[in-house]
Amino acid sequence: MGRLNRDTLIALVLLVFCGVMFSASLEIEVTNYGTMQSSVWPQAVLVVLTAFSLGLLGQSILKPRTGEVPADGSSGGLGKYRNAVIVYALFFLFLMTLDFLGMLLGGIGFVFLALTFLGEPSLKRVPLHLLVAVATVGIMWSIFTFGLGVLLPDGELLQLN
Structure with missing residues (x-):
């Protein structure tokens, strides 16, 4: 073996x-x-x-792997984990600002920044990213708050209770 x-x-x-x-x-x-x-x-x-x-x-x-070369021709290294590092950094930022922004605003910011940094780098996509972030996080926040009765962190910036 x-x-x-x-x-x-x-x-x-x-x-x-x-x-x-x-x-x-x-x-x-x-x-x-x-x-x-x-x-x-x-x-x-x-x-x-x-x-x-x-x-x-x-x-x-x-199916053991052989010495594969990435399709983009890069040699791997830290650049191979760029997207994961960005998401972890953004999630850390989300957690650090949760007390101030709260779940709703912090979640919208996290999704918007993740879409913007990981998606197509174009200014014309920014309004779409904002719309997707507000809609998805708003719907999930509403389901948890009103449908399930879960108390989510409000934050100091936006006091909802």
């Missing part, structure tokens, strides 16, 4: 993680309210993650 590739190693680590977390989910306290046990949703997520990890493990064993 050859050397383990990165996908195989990650799949094995994820499977061990899923096993440990599933074992820990059996220790979740059973509450006397509600219709389901408290462990149902964590276990459902872990089952899906386990299935995906098994798929990754099977794919990495059956």
Whole structure:
């Protein structure tokens, strides 16, 4: 058997993680309210993650990767992770401004900036990005606030309560 590739190693680590977390989910306290046990949703997520990890493990064993060159001709490196780094930076900024902006304005800002930085770099797209951000975050905020009765952070800038 050859050397383990990165996908195989990650799949094995994820499977061990899923096993440990599933074992820990059996220790979740059973509450006397509600219709389901408290462990149902964590276990459902872990089952899906386990299935995906098994798929990754099977794919990495059956079709091991060779020395692939990216299609754009770049050598990889940090530029390969540009979009992920941008999204993590924007999410960190969203979390840091959550107390001031609140969920509604912060969410709109996050989606707008993500679309603008990751989408087609054109000024004519900015109004569309703003419309999509306001519509999607506004609809989700309304569903959680009015439909489900979840108290989302208001922020200091926009006091809704």
